Amino acid sequence: MILHKHQEFAAEFRHPKILLVGNPNVGKSVIFNLLTGKYAVVSNYPGTTVEVSLGNAVFGGRVFTVLDTPGISNLSGTTEDEKVTRDILLEEPDAVVVQVIDAKNLTRGLALTAYLGELGFRMVIVLNMTDEAEDRGIYIDHRMLSEKTGVPVVPMIATERKGLHQLRDVILEPGVAKSWIKYSEETRQILEGISRLLPEKPFHREGLALLLAGSGACLEICARIPGCEAHSIEAVVAEFRKQEKSPIAFLIARNLTDSAEELFNSVATSGLRRAAGLLETLGRLSVHRVYGAVIAVIILFIMFEFVGVLGARYLVDFFENGLFNRFVNPFFTRLLEFFPALLRDMFVGRYGIISMAVTYGLAIVLPITATFFLFFAFLEDCGYLPRLAFLLDRMMKPLGLTGKAVLPLTLGLGCCTMATLTTRILETRKEKLIATILLTLAIPCSAQLGVVLGILGSISGRALVTWLITIVTVMACTGIILNSFIKGNPVFAMELPPLRLPDARNILVKTGRRVEWYLKEALPLFVIGTFILFVLDETGLLGLLIKTVAPLNRLLDLPDQM
Numbered sequence: 294m295i296l297h298k299h300q301e302f303a304a305e306f307r308h309p310k311i312l313l314v315g316n317p318n319v320g321k322s323v324i325f326n327l328l329t330g331k332y333a334v335v336s337n338y339p340g341t342t343v344e345v346s347l348g349n350a351v352f353g354g355r356v357f358t359v360l361d362t363p364g365i366s367n368l369s370g371t372t373e374d375e376k377v378t379r380d381i382l383l384e385e386p387d388a389v390v391v392q393v394i395d396a397k398n399l400t401r402g403l404a405l406t407a408y409l410g411e412l413g414f415r416m417v418i419v420l421n422m423t424d425e426a427e428d429r430g431i432y433i434d435h436r437m438l439s440e441k442t443g444v445p446v447v448p449m450i451a452t453e454r455k456g457l458h459q460l461r462d463v464i465l466e467p468g469v470a471k472s473w474i475k476y477s478e479e480t481r482q483i484l485e486g487i488s489r490l491l492p493e494k495p496f497h498r499e500g501l502a503l504l505l506a507g508s509g510a511c512l513e514i515c516a517r518i519p520g521c522e523a524h525s526i527e528a529v530v531a532e533f534r535k536q537e538k539s540p541i542a543f544l545i546a547r548n549l550t551d552s553a554e555e556l557f558n559s560v561a562t563s564g565l566r567r568a569a570g571l572l573e574t575l576g577r578l579s580v581h582r583v584y585g586a587v588i589a590v591i592i593l594f595i596m597f598e599f600v601g602v603l604g605a606r607y608l609v610d611f612f613e614n615g616l617f618n619r620f621v622n623p624f625f626t627r628l629l630e631f632f633p634a635l636l637r638d639m640f641v642g643r644y645g646i647i648s649m650a651v652t653y654g655l656a657i658v659l660p661i662t663a664t665f666f667l668f669f670a671f672l673e674d675c676g677y678l679p680r681l682a683f684l685l686d687r688m689m690k691p692l693g694l695t696g697k698a699v700l701p702l703t704l705g706l707g708c709c710t711m712a713t714l715t716t717r718i719l720e721t722r723k724e725k726l727i728a729t730i731l732l733t734l735a736i737p738c739s740a741q742l743g744v745v746l747g748i749l750g751s752i753s754g755r756a757l758v759t760w761l762i763t764i765v766t767v768m769a770c771t772g773i774i775l776n777s778f779i780k781g782n783p784v785f786a787m788e789l790p791p792l793r794l795p796d797a798r799n800i801l802v803k804t805g806r807r808v809e810w811y812l813k814e815a816l817p818l819f820v821i822g823t824f825i826l827f828v829l830d831e832t833g834l835l836g837l838l839i840k841t842v843a844p845l846n847r848l849l850d851l852p853d854q855m
Contacts, residue, residue: 308356308357308358309355309389310358310387310388311358311359311360311388311390311464312359312360312381312382313325313359313360313361313362313393314362314378314390314392314393314405314409315392315393315394315395315405316364316365316395316401316402316405317364317365317366318364318395318676318679318790319364319394319395319422320421320422320449320451321361322361323451323796324391324393324449324460325361326798326802327451328348328350328460328461329350329359330350345360345377346360346361347359347360347361348361352461352464355465357389357464362377362378363377365378366401367405368382368405368408368504368507368508369507369508369510369542370508370510370513372720373722379504380513380517382409382412383496383517383518386413386414386494386496387495389414389415389467390417390467391416391419391460391464392406392409392418393419393421394406394420394421395790396420396422396425396426396431396448397422397425397431399420399426399431399433399557399561400550403552403553403556403557404546404549404553406553407473407549408500408503408504408507408549409470410470410473410500411472411474411497411503412496412497412500412501412503413500414469414470415468415469416467416468416470417447417460417464417467417468418438418439418442418445418446418447419446419447419449419460420433420435420438420446420447420448420449421449421451422450422451423448423449423450424450425791430563432563433560433561434560435447435560437559438560441559442471442556443469443471444468444469445463445466445467447459447460447463452796473556474548474549474552475552475555476548477544477547477548480544480548482533483502483506483530483533483541483544484499484502484506485502486529487502487505487506487530488502490522490525490526491518491520491526492519496518501514501521503545505526505530506530506541506542507542507545507546511523511527511530512527572791572792572793572794573792575588576676576680576789576791576792579681579684579792580680585680585684589681589684589685592672592677592681593699596668596700597703599664599668600661604660604664604665605661609656609657609660609661612655612656612657612659613656616656617655617656618652621647622641622647622648622652625640625648626648638831639824639827642827644826645823645827646820646824646827649823649826650816650819650820650822650823650824651820653819653823654816654819654820658815659808659811662714662811662815663808663811666803666804666807666808666811667804670795670800670803670804671795671800674793674795674800674803675792675794676789676790676791676792676793677792678697679789681696681700682695682696682697683696683789685699691773691776692727692731692768692769692773692775692776693723693727693772693773694724694728694772695719695720695724697719697720697724698716698724698727698728701713701716701719702732702736705732705737709733709736712732712736713732713733714811716728716732722781723779726779727775727776731772735764735767735768735771736768
């Protein structure tokens with residue numbers, strides 16, 4: 294279960310579950326914040342780096358635990374986010390599923406509704422961003438949609454809190470979806486063949502058969518379902534695969550898409566489309582080959598100035614020199630003045646926990662990390678991030694990366710430690726590993742960049758160009774080599790949401806949670822590393838280590854302390 298790695302929170306979150314599920318960029322996080330308020334915890338799903346938010350909420354006098362699952366397109370498990378969401382659903386058969394759908398893209402959301410409904414979950418559908426749908430001339434009869442699917446449907450504008458009270462009421466009265474999918478004869482035969490081998494509980498046989506046939510992950514799914522025999526099911530699937538010309542997953546996807554489109558046409562009507570406004574025009578320009586590149590350069594420059602200059606220079610200077618070196622460290626030095634020398638040095642010495650670890654973690658890295666998280670949350674909420682990723686995806690593919698990787702790589706010019714932490718935004722292990730190695734080998738941080746520019750700039754412009762070509766060549770060659778050796782194909786398929794004015798409260802909440810993550814997970818590493826240095830220094834092993842590698846440092850023309 295999601296909570297087993299977080300025993301300190303387990304008791305607090307052992308209430309009946311409500312799972313927020315939906316496609317990416319549909320407003321799940323906004324709704325999660327509205328339902329749970331500030332009482333939330335962001336955790337990694339066990340064995341992954343995928344974040345899942347947990348929080349408690351009270352409905353009708355009862356306490357529920359709300360989980361905000363990663364945004365997904367389906368339950369096939371082709372990405373780590375899809376696997377995590379699928380596993381959470383399989384672990385919580387009694388949970389209430391609140392599926393959030395972007396009203397502008399109802400067909401896409403209904404394809405996911407089909408999976409959830411066929412599995413037999415008690416559900417509520419939230420039609421979010423209905424205002425944006427109506428601006429595009431799309432009007433959805435939510436009552437008709439509720440009648441045809443069999444579950445309550447709540448129209449919402451989450452950023453304006455419209456529909457929130459209605460959602461809180463209907464969560465207590467979820468419905469089990471009707472079967473509205475029209476399967477082809479081939480698909481029906483496949484599902485019936487698998488259904489005969491499945492247990493009656495905890496999920497509907499038809500839905501579990503649909504999931505098994507569509508995902509191709511029988512072993513992973515059956516491992517979580519008592520009485521599910523993976524080898525028998527794989528044999529049935531293999532037999533049908535021999536008979537069918539088209540892949541089974543393709544047949545199922547086509548049936549779901551066709552059924553979703555038919556349902557959409559029966560509940561939606563078209564009207565006049567609102568004239569394009571400034572944000573819509575900027576949205577179109579941001580994916581244009583020429584104008585999009587100009588906008589991307591401007592955005593990345595603003596990001597570097599905000600994080601690399603405001604965060605890395607001014608805020609770091611304020612916290613390090615104005616706060617820690619002037620007040621905090623002297624205070625603890627005086628406080629520990631009469632303590633034994635060994636204990637005093639452990640906290641405020643050269644390798645002290647306060648003088649080094651806490652100072653570095655809070656005064657140097659935290660301001661940079663916090664400003665990045667703030668800017669990143671802004672890009673997330675305004676809808677620009679998918680456009681930047683789309684624009685740069687083709688450039689990053691030879692390196693084994695997708696367009697998303699441009700953010701941590703650019704932030705590496707400010708602080709490589711912070712940039713390495715932000716590789717968590719990448720979706721696959723391969724991308725995270727390649728991006729981390731590139732940050733280590735090819736991306737100079739702001740301090741290194743300043744020294745390089747200062748030295749080479751005083752020599753000649755040709756020296757600067759030579760250095761730049763060398764860095765780009767190292768980065769390209771390293772990425773290409775890693776891409777050929779590390780298995781996996783990064784998946785990059787995303788919908789471009791409209792540009793919108795972000796909600797300031799949501800940005801601050803997201804930033805606060807990510808800063809909390811940093812304090813809980815990254816700061817202790819600084820403390821542990823500093824304590825190891827302190828022990829090595831006190832035992833003399835650090836000096837011995839420095840002498841051992843001194844010949845290598847001299848060969849590389851580096852100081853002994855390296």
